[in-house]
Amino acid sequence: xxxxxxxxxxxxxxxxxxxxxxxxxxxxxxxxxxxxxxxxxxxxxxxxxxxxxxxxxxxxxxxxxxxxxxxxxxxxxxxxxxxxxxxxxxxxxxxxxxxxxxxxxx
Amino acid sequence: xxxxxxxxxxxxxxxxxxxxxxxxxxxxxxxxxxxxxxxxxxxxxxxxxxxxxxxxxxxxxxxxxxxxxxxxxxxxxxxxxxxxxxxxxxxxxxxxxxxxxxxxxx
DNA sequence: ATATATAGTTACTTTATGTAACTGGGATTA
DNA sequence: TAATCCCAGTTACATAAAGTAACTATATAT
Numbered sequence: 001x002x003x004x005x006x007x008x009x010x011x012x013x014x015x016x017x018x019x020x021x022x023x024x025x026x027x028x029x030x031x032x033x034x035x036x037x038x039x040x041x042x043x044x045x046x047x048x049x050x051x052x053x054x055x056x057x058x059x060x061x062x063x064x065x066x067x068x069x070x071x072x073x074x075x076x077x078x079x080x081x082x083x084x085x086x087x088x089x090x091x092x093x094x095x096x097x098x099x100x101x102x103x104x105x106x
Numbered sequence: 107x108x109x110x111x112x113x114x115x116x117x118x119x120x121x122x123x124x125x126x127x128x129x130x131x132x133x134x135x136x137x138x139x140x141x142x143x144x145x146x147x148x149x150x151x152x153x154x155x156x157x158x159x160x161x162x163x164x165x166x167x168x169x170x171x172x173x174x175x176x177x178x179x180x181x182x183x184x185x186x187x188x189x190x191x192x193x194x195x196x197x198x199x200x201x202x203x204x205x206x207x208x209x210x211x212x
Numbered sequence: 213a214t215a216t217a218t219a220g221t222t223a224c225t226t227t228a229t230g231t232a233a234c235t236g237g238g239a240t241t242a
Numbered sequence: 243t244a245a246t247c248c249c250a251g252t253t254a255c256a257t258a259a260a261g262t263a264a265c266t267a268t269a270t271a272t
Contacts, residue, residue: 013204014130020229023124036250047230052251072239073249083207090203093196098119101189126260142219153261158220178269179218 016061017090021046021054026063026084027091033067033079058084122167123196127152127160132169132190133197139173139185164190 017023021043028034028042040051055078058064063084069075080087123129127149134140134148146157161184164170169190175181186193 007201007204008210009204009208010201012208012210013200014133017200018124018126018129020124020126024120027120045230048251049231049253050229053229072237073247074237076250086203086207090196090199093199094119094123095113095116097192097196098113098115101192102115102118104114104118151261154220155222155262156260159260179216180268182219 016057016063017087019054019057021050022058023090025051025054025058026080026087029064029078029080029084030088030091033077035075035077039078063087122163122169123193125160125163127156128164129196131157131160131164132186132193135170135184135186135190136194136197139183141181141183145184169193 024043024046025039028039034042036048036051036055040046040048043051055064055066059066061083062081064078065081067077067079069077130149130152131145134145140148142154142157142161146152146154149157161170161172165172167189168187170184171187173183173185175183
């Protein structure tokens with residue numbers, strides 16, 4: 001009945017991952033690098049402003065890398081680092097759980 | 107390079123789990139049933155208002171059960187249902203990831 | 213009647229997010 | 243030489259969500 005002992009690493013992970021949109025952005029990038037507008041259009045209701053904020057946070061955390069290709073017009077791609085890719089099992093867990101427990105109404 | 111095909115069950119799961127505080131509340135209940143004030147005090151910055159909202163949502167989703175013991179004063183306990191307990195592997199994933207990838211700055 | 217305990221709720225403030233229009237650099241077109 | 247287009251964001255403003263502290267309701271004990 002005691003609390004979990006709270007591991008500071010775990011707390012930090014939860015702090016990162018439980019921010020709105022963050023997990024979905026990571027999930028969106030799992031298949032490969034994508035550009036700003038692509039991510040924005042893929043995630044319904046995600047505003048450019050918040051996407052911009054989240055990508056910066058994820059870059060700071062070392063989860064996402066921003067690649068600049070000086071073509072014309074410039075092309076910028078966001079991709080997961082190894083740290084980011086290592087989150088794949090998390091999404092597997094969610095996928096397994098939802099497959100077993102989520103009922104679709106209708 | 108294509109998007110993941112978006113499974114509606116997965117989307118629903120993300121919708122539930124990515125709301126602020128929701129995952130932490132579930133995690134907090136993993137070891138066993140707890141009362142309102144206990145949960146509130148365990149999670150820094152979680153207000154009673156939001157806790158109340160979240161517990162109602164989680165009850166509606168069938169993830170949490172509210173048990174009333176008509177003692178005096180009344181005792182009310184919140185506990186995970188089987189659906190809720192089935193989320194344990196998700197927290198294992200996060201724990202594994204954070205153990206491997208999160209650096210504590212000092 | 214007053215005080216204590218639990219489990220919330222309410223009114224109000226602050227923060228986070230959504231919207232739509234705008235910026236800036238560099239081609240391309242008229 | 244503008245005027246236009248593309249991309250990758252940013253800005254000002256409006257709305258929604260979350261935090262704070264005081265309050266409600268019920269029941270018992272003093």
